[in-house]
Amino acid sequence: MFFKKFDMAQQIELKSTVRDSQLGQRLDQAIAELFSDFSRSRLKEWLLAGKVVVDGEVVIKPRQKVMGGEEIILHAELEDEERWLPQDIALDIVYEDDDILVINKPRDFVVHPGAGTPDGTVLNALLHHYPQIAEVPRAGIVHRLDKDTTGLMVVAKTVPAQTRLVRALQKRKITREYEAIAIGTMTAGGLVDQPIGRHPTKRTLMAVSPMGKPAVTHYRVAEHFREHTRIRLRLETGRTHQIRVHMASIQHPLLGDIAYGGRVKIPKGADDDVVALIRNFDRQALHAVMLRFEHPITGEELEFHAPVPEDMVILTEALRDDINKYGKDEYSS
Structure with a gap:
């Protein structure tokens, strides 16, 4: 494959020759193999836009068969980030x-x-x-x-x-794990398998919707507190606000989540400093703690961890001190 970049508008020219082994393939399948550095969907968009030239003629039919030996030139433009x-x-x-x-x-x-x-x-x-x-x-x-x-x-x-x-x-081959503090006492882990789409009235928010895209979130209990639960979550899909929407849908929104959260829960008789921490925690208590995937070029499996940030550590320690001081034995960890 020949690759050339022309200018800052990111005009590109791709040139290749159909292999004899591709005899009888559809054109969209053939170019997907020849120009595999680009996704099938992007290549198909370029094809339908008349950007593909086969033996000197523009072709816009994805189903057109190739015979082998054709010269294919693709003139396209990558998204302009300038x-x-x-x-x-x-x-x-x-x-x-x-x-x-x-x-x-x-x-x-x-x-x-x-x-x-x-x-x-x-x-x-x-x-x-x-x-x-x-x-x-x-x-x-x-x-x-x-x-x-x-x-x-x-x-x-x-x-x-x-x-x-x-x-x-x-293909769900990238593993993403999160740590969060959810409102309410959760007895066990599980999964939420509910489609997510745009909220019907609040257009900047998302919601569980039968017309939405498939979304799956796994969660497990890591630690119990009196009115909250520390959880670990793993995403199968990556919808906008997915964890926040899914946890709210099962009545356990994330602490500090103004958009999707419920009312603040204060443990009965909690010390003033714990009350203040809960009331003043001003973001969703959510942290992407682990990332695992195969290196896209070498194929090596990589895994990374990020320590929980200080604000969540302070909050967790305060909730832990609270349950140790006032909590019931069945909720201790």
Whole structure:
């Protein structure tokens, strides 16, 4: 495959020859094999847009058969990231090589520019620290964390790494574990298998909806407190606000979650400092604690851990002291 980048608008030209072994394949299948650094969906979009030339003629029929030996040229344009401003914002780098980057995101840090947050994001920081990442769609961002959710994210530094990580995510081959403090006393772990879609009236929020996309969250109890539970969660899917929506749907919203949370629960007779910590905890108590996946280029299995941030540690210790002082034996850990 021949690959050439022309300019900052990220015009690309891909050129290859259909192999004899591909005789009888559909055109969309053939180009997916020839240009495997790009996803099938992206290649099909380019095909339908008239960007594929077969032996000098534009072809837009995915089902057209190939015979072998055809020259295929693809003229396309990657997403233009130039409208986003590189900004000198510090990143907490857990791991880095030529292809990927793993960061530990702090609270109050938006991942991607959007309405109301045009800059000051993880993406802006990536563009500053790695200017070449502008050539990768979405500056290499493969998955996101909410603004006030802390913890681990993997970022692709090259187009092949990004394509393969996205594919691994879609095939549920990337393991993501979280730690959280939920409201209420949970007796056992389980899973929530409920589709998630846009909230019918609050358009910035999500909700369990029969018309939504499939979403599966596994959870287990890590520690009981008097009116709260520390839990560990594992995602099978990656819908927007998934953990927050799913836990709220089973009546155990996350402590501090203003958008999806219920009323604050205060343990009966709790000390003033514990009451203050619970009332003043001003973000969802959620942290992406573990990330495991195969390296998109080398195939090596990688696993990373991020320590629970200080605000959640202080909260957990206060809840633990409270149950040790006032709690019932059946809830002690």
